[in-house]
Amino acid sequence: MRISQAAARSGLSIDTIRYYERSGLMPPVTRGADGRRRFSPDSIDWLILLASLRDTGMPMAQMRRFAQLYQQGNVTIPARRQMLQEHAAQLDTRRAALDRCGALLAQKLQRYSEIEGD
Amino acid sequence: MRISQAAARSGLSIDTIRYYERSGLMPPVTRGADGRRRFSPDSIDWLILLASLRDTGMPMAQMRRFAQLYQQGNVTIPARRQMLQEHAAQLDTRRAALDRCGALLAQKLQRYSEIEGD
C-alpha cells in the first residue's frame, strides 16, 4: 500500500505521515524497489492509532516513546499499558473541558437571547 | 487586577495573555499610571472565555473575529451567536473523537491483557 492510500485510510496527510516517520513515531517503513514507501496493514493500523492519539492531544514525545517501547517487543507491554491507561485518563480530562465549555457557551447564548428579546 | 492575578483566575499564562492582547484577541486593556495592565472583572471574564475556547480547539483567527464583533456592539450579536453555536457543534465532534479513541484504547488494553495472560 502506498503513501496516498495510507493517508486516505488513516486520516493523516501525506506530509504528516512522512513527518512522523522522520520523527521516529513509527516502526521503520519498508521501501519498494523504486524507493517508495510500502505500508503493510500493520503499519496502517499503527497510523490509525497515531492519528487517534494526536487528535486527542497526546504530545509527539509520548508517541515517540510508545513507538520505541513497541519496537522492544512484548517485554515492554506493562509500560505501554500504563501509557495508554494514562492517556485514557486524559480523555476524561478533555471531556470535562468540553463540558465546561459547552456550559459556558449555553450561558452566553442564553444571554444573547435575552438581549435580543426573541 | 494585575496580570499575575488575571493569569491565576483565567488559567492562561502571563505570556499567553500578553500574546493574546498583541494579537487582537481582547478588547484593549487599560493601563495604570505606572504603565502596567489593569484587568477589570469583565476582562477577566473575557480571558476565561478565551481560555475555554482555545482549550477546546478554536483557532486564533476565529477568536480574533469574535473579539472584533464584540467591539462593534450589540448589532453583531446574531453573528456572534452563530459563531458560538458553530463552536458548540464542534464540541460534539471532539467528543466523538474522544469516544473513538477511548474505544481504541480499551481494545488495545484488552489485547495486552490477553498477551500477558493476567
Add this chain to the structure above:
DNA sequence: TAGCGTGCTGGAGCGGCTCCAGATCAAGCC
C-alpha cells in the same frame, strides 16, 4: 518520446505559544 501522475528530499513558513534579556518601577528595610 512526451506528458502525466505519483512519489521523493530538503528546506521554508506558519500557528500558537513559551522563554529570556534587559529595563523600569514600587515597596520594604537599613
Add this chain to the structure above:
DNA sequence: GGCTTGATCTGGAGCCGCTCCAGCACGCTA
C-alpha cells in the same frame, strides 16, 4: 536616601507540530 526584591514591561528568539513548495525521479500510456 540608598539597596534589595519582586512584579511588570518590551522585543525578539526558540519550539512544537505540522503544511507547503521547489526540484527531481520514476513509470505508465498515447
